[in-house]
Amino acid sequence: MPVRATKRGAERTPLDIDCDVLICGASFAGLTVARELAAATGPDGRRPDVVVVDRYEIGERQTSACAAPLPWLDAMGIADAVRQTFPTVEARTPRGRFSWRLPQPFATFDYRLLCELLAAQGDFRFETAKVDGRQAIDPADAHRPADDPADRDRITVLTDRGPIRAPLVVDALGWRRVLAPSDEAEIQPPDAFLSRGLEVHPSGTGDAFELFLDRRYAPSGYGWSFPAGDEVRVGVGSFDPHHHVKDPTLQLAADVGREPHGYQGNWIPHRLRPATGDGVFFVGDSAGHCLPLSAEGIRPALFFGLALGRELRMVVEGRQTREQALRRYAAVSARHEPAYTWLLRLQRSVGVIVPRERLARRVLSGLSRDGLAERAWGRYLRLMPATSV
Numbered sequence: 154m155p156v157r158a159t160k161r162g163a164e165r166t167p168l169d170i171d172c173d174v175l176i177c178g179a180s181f182a183g184l185t186v187a188r189e190l191a192a193a194t195g196p197d198g199r200r201p202d203v204v205v206v207d208r209y210e211i212g213e214r215q216t217s218a219c220a221a222p223l224p225w226l227d228a229m230g231i232a233d234a235v236r237q238t239f240p241t242v243e244a245r246t247p248r249g250r251f252s253w254r255l256p257q258p259f260a261t262f263d264y265r266l267l268c269e270l271l272a273a274q275g276d277f278r279f280e281t282a283k284v285d286g287r288q289a290i291d292p293a294d295a296h297r298p299a300d301d302p303a304d305r306d307r308i309t310v311l312t313d314r315g316p317i318r319a320p321l322v323v324d325a326l327g328w329r330r331v332l333a334p335s336d337e338a339e340i341q342p343p344d345a346f347l348s349r350g351l352e353v354h355p356s357g358t359g360d361a362f363e364l365f366l367d368r369r370y371a372p373s374g375y376g377w378s379f380p381a382g383d384e385v386r387v388g389v390g391s392f393d394p395h396h397h398v399k400d401p402t403l404q405l406a407a408d409v410g411r412e413p414h415g416y417q418g419n420w421i422p423h424r425l426r427p428a429t430g431d432g433v434f435f436v437g438d439s440a441g442h443c444l445p446l447s448a449e450g451i452r453p454a455l456f457f458g459l460a461l462g463r464e465l466r467m468v469v470e471g472r473q474t475r476e477q478a479l480r481r482y483a484a485v486s487a488r489h490e491p492a493y494t495w496l497l498r499l500q501r502s503v504g505v506i507v508p509r510e511r512l513a514r515r516v517l518s519g520l521s522r523d524g525l526a527e528r529a530w531g532r533y534l535r536l537m538p539a540t541s542v
Protein backbone atom coordinates (compact mmCIF):
# COMPACT_ATOMS: atom_id res chain seq x y z
CA MET A 154 0.00 0.00 0.00
CA PRO A 155 1.25 3.53 -0.70
CA VAL A 156 2.44 5.53 2.29
CA ARG A 157 1.01 9.05 2.40
CA ALA A 158 3.59 11.27 4.05
CA THR A 159 1.94 14.65 4.16
CA LYS A 160 -1.37 16.43 4.12
CA ARG A 161 -2.50 19.42 2.13
CA GLY A 162 -2.86 23.02 3.34
CA ALA A 163 -0.94 24.23 6.39
CA GLU A 164 0.38 20.76 7.11
CA ARG A 165 2.32 20.63 3.88
CA THR A 166 6.03 20.22 4.38
CA PRO A 167 8.85 21.02 1.95
CA LEU A 168 10.11 18.18 -0.24
CA ASP A 169 13.63 17.34 -1.39
CA ILE A 170 13.67 13.74 -2.62
CA ASP A 171 15.96 11.43 -4.55
CA CYS A 172 14.33 8.25 -5.79
CA ASP A 173 14.67 5.57 -8.46
CA VAL A 174 11.43 6.22 -10.32
CA LEU A 175 9.26 9.35 -10.20
CA ILE A 176 5.72 9.03 -11.54
CA CYS A 177 3.96 12.38 -11.94
CA GLY A 178 0.17 11.96 -12.02
CA ALA A 179 -1.84 9.47 -9.95
CA SER A 180 -4.72 8.67 -12.25
CA PHE A 181 -5.27 5.81 -14.72
CA ALA A 182 -1.91 5.99 -16.50
CA GLY A 183 0.38 6.85 -13.58
CA LEU A 184 -1.08 4.30 -11.17
CA THR A 185 -0.84 1.57 -13.82
CA VAL A 186 2.86 2.27 -14.32
CA ALA A 187 3.34 2.05 -10.54
CA ARG A 188 1.42 -1.25 -10.45
CA GLU A 189 3.82 -2.81 -12.94
CA LEU A 190 6.80 -1.80 -10.82
CA ALA A 191 5.43 -3.39 -7.64
CA ALA A 192 7.22 -6.70 -8.14
CA ALA A 193 10.51 -5.22 -9.40
CA THR A 194 13.75 -5.98 -7.58
CA GLY A 195 17.11 -4.43 -8.42
CA PRO A 196 20.22 -6.55 -9.21
CA ASP A 197 21.35 -5.96 -5.58
CA GLY A 198 18.08 -7.41 -4.30
CA ARG A 199 16.86 -3.92 -3.28
CA ARG A 200 13.29 -2.80 -4.02
CA PRO A 201 13.23 0.32 -6.19
CA ASP A 202 12.19 3.53 -4.46
CA VAL A 203 9.14 4.64 -6.45
CA VAL A 204 7.52 8.02 -5.75
CA VAL A 205 4.14 9.06 -7.14
CA VAL A 206 3.02 12.71 -6.98
CA ASP A 207 -0.28 14.33 -7.79
CA ARG A 208 -1.73 17.67 -6.87
CA TYR A 209 -4.78 15.91 -5.41
CA GLU A 210 -5.16 12.90 -3.16
CA ILE A 211 -5.53 9.59 -5.00
CA GLY A 212 -8.99 9.36 -6.56
CA GLU A 213 -10.00 12.81 -5.36
CA ARG A 214 -10.64 14.58 -8.66
CA GLN A 215 -12.73 12.74 -11.25
CA THR A 216 -12.74 14.28 -14.73
CA SER A 217 -14.24 11.39 -16.67
CA ALA A 218 -17.56 9.61 -17.21
CA CYS A 219 -15.63 6.50 -16.16
CA ALA A 220 -16.89 3.96 -18.66
CA ALA A 221 -14.52 1.22 -19.86
CA PRO A 222 -14.69 -2.32 -21.26
CA LEU A 223 -15.46 -4.74 -18.42
CA PRO A 224 -12.81 -7.33 -19.43
CA TRP A 225 -10.11 -4.70 -18.84
CA LEU A 226 -11.37 -3.97 -15.33
CA ASP A 227 -11.54 -7.69 -14.59
CA ALA A 228 -8.06 -8.36 -15.94
CA MET A 229 -6.55 -5.49 -13.94
CA GLY A 230 -8.17 -6.72 -10.72
CA ILE A 231 -10.17 -3.53 -10.25
CA ALA A 232 -13.68 -4.78 -11.09
CA ASP A 233 -14.84 -4.17 -7.50
CA ALA A 234 -15.17 -0.52 -8.53
CA VAL A 235 -17.81 -1.38 -11.17
CA ARG A 236 -21.19 0.25 -10.60
CA GLN A 237 -23.12 -0.92 -13.63
CA THR A 238 -22.56 -2.98 -16.78
CA PHE A 239 -24.06 -2.67 -20.27
CA PRO A 240 -24.27 -5.39 -22.92
CA THR A 241 -25.62 -2.96 -25.54
CA VAL A 242 -25.08 0.65 -26.61
CA GLU A 243 -27.91 2.86 -27.88
CA ALA A 244 -27.12 5.47 -30.53
CA ARG A 245 -29.75 8.21 -30.84
CA THR A 246 -30.17 10.79 -33.58
CA PRO A 247 -33.09 13.25 -33.98
CA ARG A 248 -34.53 10.84 -36.58
CA GLY A 249 -33.88 7.41 -35.16
CA ARG A 250 -32.71 5.18 -32.39
CA PHE A 251 -30.31 2.26 -32.91
CA SER A 252 -29.26 -0.46 -30.53
CA TRP A 253 -26.06 -2.46 -30.96
CA ARG A 254 -24.90 -5.44 -28.98
CA LEU A 255 -21.35 -4.84 -27.76
CA PRO A 256 -18.83 -7.66 -28.33
CA GLN A 257 -17.68 -6.97 -24.77
CA PRO A 258 -19.82 -5.27 -22.12
CA PHE A 259 -18.88 -1.78 -21.02
CA ALA A 260 -18.99 -0.84 -17.35
CA THR A 261 -19.27 2.41 -15.45
CA PHE A 262 -17.22 2.55 -12.26
CA ASP A 263 -16.49 4.57 -9.16
CA TYR A 264 -13.38 6.67 -9.87
CA ARG A 265 -12.12 6.98 -6.31
CA LEU A 266 -12.47 3.28 -5.57
CA LEU A 267 -10.87 2.28 -8.87
CA CYS A 268 -7.86 4.51 -8.18
CA GLU A 269 -7.56 3.11 -4.66
CA LEU A 270 -7.70 -0.46 -5.99
CA LEU A 271 -5.01 0.32 -8.57
CA ALA A 272 -2.86 2.07 -5.97
CA ALA A 273 -3.19 -0.89 -3.59
CA GLN A 274 -1.49 -3.06 -6.23
CA GLY A 275 1.50 -0.71 -6.27
CA ASP A 276 4.34 -0.25 -3.80
CA PHE A 277 5.28 3.43 -3.68
CA ARG A 278 5.48 6.61 -1.65
CA PHE A 279 2.75 9.12 -2.46
CA GLU A 280 3.06 12.89 -2.14
CA THR A 281 0.55 15.61 -2.92
CA ALA A 282 2.43 18.29 -4.85
CA LYS A 283 1.85 20.36 -7.95
CA VAL A 284 4.40 19.63 -10.65
CA ASP A 285 5.64 22.88 -12.15
CA GLY A 286 8.14 21.56 -14.68
CA ARG A 287 11.64 20.18 -14.91
CA GLN A 288 14.84 21.97 -14.09
CA ALA A 289 16.45 23.30 -17.23
CA ILE A 290 19.84 21.78 -17.93
CA ASP A 291 22.48 24.48 -17.91
CA PRO A 292 24.25 24.10 -21.32
CA ALA A 293 27.58 24.71 -19.53
CA ASP A 294 26.95 21.62 -17.37
CA ALA A 295 25.63 19.39 -20.12
CA HIS A 296 29.00 17.91 -21.12
CA ARG A 297 30.84 18.32 -17.82
CA PRO A 298 31.56 15.00 -16.08
CA ALA A 299 29.52 14.75 -12.89
CA ASP A 300 31.14 13.66 -9.59
CA ASP A 301 28.74 10.75 -9.39
CA PRO A 302 28.04 9.14 -12.82
CA ALA A 303 24.45 8.55 -11.67
CA ASP A 304 23.99 12.36 -11.51
CA ARG A 305 24.34 12.61 -15.27
CA ASP A 306 21.12 10.65 -15.73
CA ARG A 307 19.16 12.22 -12.93
CA ILE A 308 16.28 14.50 -13.93
CA THR A 309 15.13 17.16 -11.49
CA VAL A 310 11.41 17.79 -11.40
CA LEU A 311 10.27 20.98 -9.71
CA THR A 312 7.14 20.92 -7.58
CA ASP A 313 5.47 23.55 -5.44
CA ARG A 314 6.93 21.74 -2.41
CA GLY A 315 10.47 21.36 -3.71
CA PRO A 316 12.57 19.28 -6.10
CA ILE A 317 12.35 15.54 -6.74
CA ARG A 318 15.21 13.83 -8.59
CA ALA A 319 15.13 10.48 -10.37
CA PRO A 320 16.79 8.84 -13.38
CA LEU A 321 13.41 7.48 -14.50
CA VAL A 322 10.68 10.11 -14.75
CA VAL A 323 7.14 9.55 -16.02
CA ASP A 324 4.75 12.33 -17.06
CA ALA A 325 1.23 10.95 -16.57
CA LEU A 326 -0.14 14.42 -15.89
CA GLY A 327 -2.78 14.55 -18.59
CA TRP A 328 -3.13 16.76 -21.65
CA ARG A 329 -0.97 19.63 -20.33
CA ARG A 330 2.18 17.51 -20.74
CA VAL A 331 3.88 19.56 -18.07
CA LEU A 332 7.33 17.93 -18.48
CA ALA A 333 7.50 18.39 -22.26
CA PRO A 334 10.91 19.30 -23.69
CA SER A 335 11.43 23.07 -23.58
CA ASP A 336 11.76 23.31 -27.36
CA GLU A 337 8.43 21.59 -27.96
CA ALA A 338 5.62 23.83 -29.21
CA GLU A 339 3.03 24.34 -26.45
CA ILE A 340 -0.46 23.08 -27.14
CA GLN A 341 -2.85 25.75 -26.06
CA PRO A 342 -6.63 25.25 -26.27
CA PRO A 343 -8.72 25.99 -28.19
CA ASP A 344 -6.21 26.16 -31.06
CA ALA A 345 -4.79 22.69 -30.59
CA PHE A 346 -5.48 19.02 -31.29
CA LEU A 347 -7.81 18.83 -28.36
CA SER A 348 -11.48 18.01 -27.90
CA ARG A 349 -13.46 19.34 -24.98
CA GLY A 350 -15.79 17.43 -22.70
CA LEU A 351 -18.13 18.44 -19.90
CA GLU A 352 -20.66 16.46 -17.94
CA VAL A 353 -22.98 16.57 -14.96
CA HIS A 354 -23.57 13.63 -12.67
CA PRO A 355 -26.89 13.99 -10.86
CA SER A 356 -28.36 11.33 -8.61
CA GLY A 357 -30.64 8.94 -10.45
CA THR A 358 -30.82 5.54 -12.03
CA GLY A 359 -31.15 4.21 -15.56
CA ASP A 360 -30.57 1.15 -17.73
CA ALA A 361 -29.38 2.46 -21.08
CA PHE A 362 -25.82 3.27 -22.14
CA GLU A 363 -26.66 6.03 -24.64
CA LEU A 364 -24.84 8.13 -27.21
CA PHE A 365 -26.51 11.18 -28.81
CA LEU A 366 -25.56 12.27 -32.31
CA ASP A 367 -27.39 15.55 -32.58
CA ARG A 368 -26.09 18.87 -33.88
CA ARG A 369 -27.96 20.72 -31.11
CA TYR A 370 -25.45 19.27 -28.66
CA ALA A 371 -22.32 19.12 -30.82
CA PRO A 372 -22.16 19.42 -34.62
CA SER A 373 -18.88 17.51 -34.44
CA GLY A 374 -19.00 15.28 -31.41
CA TYR A 375 -21.55 13.45 -29.33
CA GLY A 376 -23.50 13.51 -26.11
CA TRP A 377 -23.79 10.66 -23.64
CA SER A 378 -25.86 9.41 -20.75
CA PHE A 379 -24.12 6.71 -18.70
CA PRO A 380 -25.90 5.45 -15.58
CA ALA A 381 -23.56 4.41 -12.77
CA GLY A 382 -25.55 2.87 -9.93
CA ASP A 383 -27.17 5.73 -8.09
CA GLU A 384 -25.98 8.52 -10.40
CA VAL A 385 -26.14 9.27 -14.10
CA ARG A 386 -23.28 10.89 -16.03
CA VAL A 387 -24.69 13.12 -18.76
CA GLY A 388 -22.34 15.13 -20.93
CA VAL A 389 -21.23 16.45 -24.28
CA GLY A 390 -17.89 16.12 -26.05
CA SER A 391 -16.94 18.29 -29.00
CA PHE A 392 -14.10 17.39 -31.33
CA ASP A 393 -14.08 21.07 -32.34
CA PRO A 394 -12.42 22.78 -29.36
CA HIS A 395 -14.02 26.13 -30.31
CA HIS A 396 -17.50 24.71 -29.69
CA HIS A 397 -18.52 25.45 -26.10
CA VAL A 398 -20.18 22.52 -24.37
CA LYS A 399 -21.72 24.02 -21.24
CA ASP A 400 -25.08 25.07 -22.72
CA PRO A 401 -25.35 21.86 -24.81
CA THR A 402 -24.70 19.81 -21.66
CA LEU A 403 -27.48 21.67 -19.85
CA GLN A 404 -29.75 21.14 -22.86
CA LEU A 405 -29.02 17.40 -23.00
CA ALA A 406 -29.54 17.04 -19.23
CA ALA A 407 -32.91 18.77 -19.56
CA ASP A 408 -33.85 16.63 -22.58
CA VAL A 409 -33.15 13.38 -20.72
CA GLY A 410 -34.86 14.67 -17.56
CA ARG A 411 -31.79 14.99 -15.34
CA GLU A 412 -30.79 17.79 -12.96
CA PRO A 413 -27.56 19.61 -13.91
CA HIS A 414 -25.64 18.76 -10.73
CA GLY A 415 -21.93 18.12 -10.21
CA TYR A 416 -19.98 19.50 -13.17
CA GLN A 417 -16.73 17.91 -14.30
CA GLY A 418 -14.83 18.41 -17.51
CA ASN A 419 -11.50 18.63 -19.21
CA TRP A 420 -9.68 18.95 -22.50
CA ILE A 421 -9.08 15.66 -24.29
CA PRO A 422 -6.15 15.17 -26.71
CA HIS A 423 -7.04 13.57 -30.00
CA ARG A 424 -3.65 13.12 -31.61
CA LEU A 425 -0.63 11.06 -30.60
CA ARG A 426 2.31 13.04 -29.27
CA PRO A 427 5.90 11.80 -28.86
CA ALA A 428 5.91 9.23 -26.05
CA THR A 429 9.40 10.24 -24.92
CA GLY A 430 11.34 13.50 -24.85
CA ASP A 431 14.51 14.71 -23.12
CA GLY A 432 14.74 11.48 -21.12
CA VAL A 433 11.12 11.68 -19.84
CA PHE A 434 8.44 9.03 -20.55
CA PHE A 435 4.92 10.28 -21.41
CA VAL A 436 1.85 8.09 -21.00
CA GLY A 437 -1.93 8.45 -21.20
CA ASP A 438 -3.33 11.82 -22.21
CA SER A 439 0.11 13.44 -21.91
CA ALA A 440 1.18 11.28 -24.88
CA GLY A 441 -2.12 11.83 -26.71
CA HIS A 442 -3.08 8.20 -26.08
CA CYS A 443 -6.82 8.94 -25.76
CA LEU A 444 -8.45 7.43 -28.85
CA PRO A 445 -9.88 9.80 -31.46
CA LEU A 446 -13.54 9.30 -32.53
CA SER A 447 -14.62 7.74 -29.21
CA ALA A 448 -12.58 9.96 -26.83
CA GLU A 449 -12.00 6.73 -24.92
CA GLY A 450 -8.90 7.39 -22.86
CA ILE A 451 -9.04 5.00 -19.90
CA ARG A 452 -8.30 1.76 -21.76
CA PRO A 453 -5.35 3.36 -23.64
CA ALA A 454 -4.01 4.82 -20.37
CA LEU A 455 -4.07 1.31 -18.86
CA PHE A 456 -2.67 -0.30 -22.03
CA PHE A 457 0.28 2.07 -22.44
CA GLY A 458 0.74 2.30 -18.66
CA LEU A 459 1.35 -1.46 -18.62
CA ALA A 460 3.74 -1.25 -21.59
CA LEU A 461 5.72 1.55 -19.96
CA GLY A 462 5.74 -0.10 -16.52
CA ARG A 463 7.23 -3.25 -18.06
CA GLU A 464 10.00 -1.28 -19.79
CA LEU A 465 10.85 0.59 -16.57
CA ARG A 466 10.87 -2.63 -14.59
CA MET A 467 13.53 -4.01 -16.94
CA VAL A 468 15.63 -0.91 -16.26
CA VAL A 469 15.41 -1.09 -12.45
CA GLU A 470 16.17 -4.81 -12.62
CA GLY A 471 19.31 -4.07 -14.65
CA ARG A 472 18.04 -5.89 -17.74
CA GLN A 473 18.20 -2.82 -20.02
CA THR A 474 19.38 0.79 -19.89
CA ARG A 475 17.16 3.83 -19.67
CA GLU A 476 18.10 4.73 -23.26
CA GLN A 477 16.95 1.30 -24.46
CA ALA A 478 13.68 1.72 -22.55
CA LEU A 479 13.17 5.16 -24.10
CA ARG A 480 13.64 3.76 -27.59
CA ARG A 481 11.54 0.64 -27.06
CA TYR A 482 8.64 2.45 -25.39
CA ALA A 483 8.60 5.20 -28.04
CA ALA A 484 8.40 2.45 -30.66
CA VAL A 485 5.47 0.72 -28.89
CA SER A 486 3.52 3.98 -28.90
CA ALA A 487 4.47 4.87 -32.49
CA ARG A 488 3.36 1.41 -33.72
CA HIS A 489 -0.20 2.45 -32.99
CA GLU A 490 0.04 5.59 -35.14
CA PRO A 491 -1.84 4.05 -38.13
CA ALA A 492 -4.84 3.19 -35.92
CA TYR A 493 -4.89 6.69 -34.45
CA THR A 494 -4.68 8.21 -37.93
CA TRP A 495 -7.65 6.12 -39.09
CA LEU A 496 -9.74 6.98 -36.08
CA LEU A 497 -8.92 10.66 -36.56
CA ARG A 498 -10.17 10.45 -40.16
CA LEU A 499 -13.41 8.89 -38.93
CA GLN A 500 -13.65 11.53 -36.22
CA ARG A 501 -13.47 14.25 -38.89
CA SER A 502 -16.36 12.60 -40.75
CA VAL A 503 -18.55 13.01 -37.65
CA GLY A 504 -18.59 16.77 -38.29
CA VAL A 505 -19.92 16.09 -41.79
CA ILE A 506 -22.52 13.48 -40.83
CA VAL A 507 -24.07 14.74 -37.59
CA PRO A 508 -25.32 18.13 -38.90
CA ARG A 509 -27.18 16.29 -41.72
CA GLU A 510 -29.97 14.44 -39.96
CA ARG A 511 -31.04 12.25 -42.91
CA LEU A 512 -27.44 11.31 -43.65
CA ALA A 513 -26.86 10.48 -39.96
CA ARG A 514 -29.88 8.20 -39.96
CA ARG A 515 -28.75 6.49 -43.19
CA VAL A 516 -25.23 5.91 -41.86
CA LEU A 517 -26.46 4.49 -38.56
CA SER A 518 -29.06 2.25 -40.17
CA GLY A 519 -26.38 1.04 -42.61
CA LEU A 520 -24.18 0.21 -39.64
CA SER A 521 -27.08 -1.66 -38.03
CA ARG A 522 -27.37 -4.07 -40.98
CA ASP A 523 -25.72 -7.50 -41.12
CA GLY A 524 -23.94 -7.08 -37.79
CA LEU A 525 -21.68 -4.36 -39.25
CA ALA A 526 -21.74 -2.26 -36.06
CA GLU A 527 -20.85 -5.25 -33.90
CA ARG A 528 -17.96 -6.11 -36.21
CA ALA A 529 -16.74 -2.50 -36.17
CA TRP A 530 -16.90 -2.43 -32.35
CA GLY A 531 -15.05 -5.75 -32.24
CA ARG A 532 -12.28 -4.42 -34.43
CA TYR A 533 -12.06 -1.24 -32.40
CA LEU A 534 -11.82 -3.15 -29.10
CA ARG A 535 -9.14 -5.46 -30.47
CA LEU A 536 -6.85 -2.43 -30.94
CA MET A 537 -6.01 -2.72 -27.25
CA PRO A 538 -7.29 -6.06 -25.99
CA ALA A 539 -7.63 -6.96 -22.33
CA THR A 540 -5.35 -9.93 -23.01
CA SER A 541 -2.46 -7.39 -22.90
CA VAL A 542 -2.71 -7.37 -19.09
Ligand SMILES: Cc1cc2nc3c(=O)[nH]c(=O)nc-3n(C[C@H](O)[C@H](O)[C@H](O)COP(=O)(O)OP(=O)(O)OC[C@H]3O[C@@H](n4cnc5c(N)ncnc54)[C@H](O)[C@@H]3O)c2cc1C
Pocket residue numbers: 177178179180181182183206207208209214216217218219220221282283284285325326327328329331349350351352388417418419420421436437438439443448449450451452454
Ligand atom coordinates in the same frame (compact mmCIF):
# COMPACT_ATOMS: atom_id res chain seq x y z
C1 LIG B 1 -15.98 14.81 -19.51
C2 LIG B 1 -15.10 13.65 -19.89
C3 LIG B 1 -15.61 12.36 -19.88
C4 LIG B 1 -14.79 11.28 -20.25
N1 LIG B 1 -15.32 10.03 -20.22
C5 LIG B 1 -14.55 8.96 -20.53
C6 LIG B 1 -15.08 7.64 -20.44
O1 LIG B 1 -16.22 7.44 -20.02
N2 LIG B 1 -14.28 6.61 -20.79
C7 LIG B 1 -12.99 6.79 -21.22
O2 LIG B 1 -12.29 5.82 -21.54
N3 LIG B 1 -12.44 8.05 -21.31
C8 LIG B 1 -13.19 9.12 -20.95
N4 LIG B 1 -12.65 10.38 -20.99
C9 LIG B 1 -11.21 10.53 -21.30
C10 LIG B 1 -10.39 10.10 -20.07
O3 LIG B 1 -10.91 10.71 -18.91
C11 LIG B 1 -8.91 10.47 -20.19
O4 LIG B 1 -8.42 10.08 -21.44
C12 LIG B 1 -8.14 9.78 -19.06
O5 LIG B 1 -8.53 10.35 -17.82
C13 LIG B 1 -6.64 9.90 -19.24
O6 LIG B 1 -6.00 9.34 -18.12
P1 LIG B 1 -4.57 9.89 -17.64
O7 LIG B 1 -4.20 9.08 -16.45
O8 LIG B 1 -3.65 9.95 -18.79
O9 LIG B 1 -4.81 11.41 -17.25
P2 LIG B 1 -5.79 12.06 -16.19
O10 LIG B 1 -6.88 11.13 -15.81
O11 LIG B 1 -6.15 13.41 -16.73
O12 LIG B 1 -4.86 12.23 -14.88
C14 LIG B 1 -3.86 13.21 -14.79
C15 LIG B 1 -3.48 13.28 -13.32
O13 LIG B 1 -2.43 14.25 -13.18
C16 LIG B 1 -2.75 15.17 -12.15
N5 LIG B 1 -2.13 16.45 -12.52
C17 LIG B 1 -2.38 17.19 -13.62
N6 LIG B 1 -1.57 18.25 -13.63
C18 LIG B 1 -0.80 18.17 -12.50
C19 LIG B 1 0.27 18.96 -11.99
N7 LIG B 1 0.72 20.08 -12.61
N8 LIG B 1 0.85 18.57 -10.84
C20 LIG B 1 0.44 17.43 -10.19
N9 LIG B 1 -0.57 16.66 -10.64
C21 LIG B 1 -1.16 17.04 -11.80
C22 LIG B 1 -4.27 15.21 -12.11
O14 LIG B 1 -4.72 15.62 -10.81
C23 LIG B 1 -4.64 13.76 -12.44
O15 LIG B 1 -4.72 12.97 -11.27
C24 LIG B 1 -13.43 11.50 -20.64
C25 LIG B 1 -12.91 12.79 -20.63
C26 LIG B 1 -13.74 13.87 -20.25
C27 LIG B 1 -13.15 15.25 -20.22
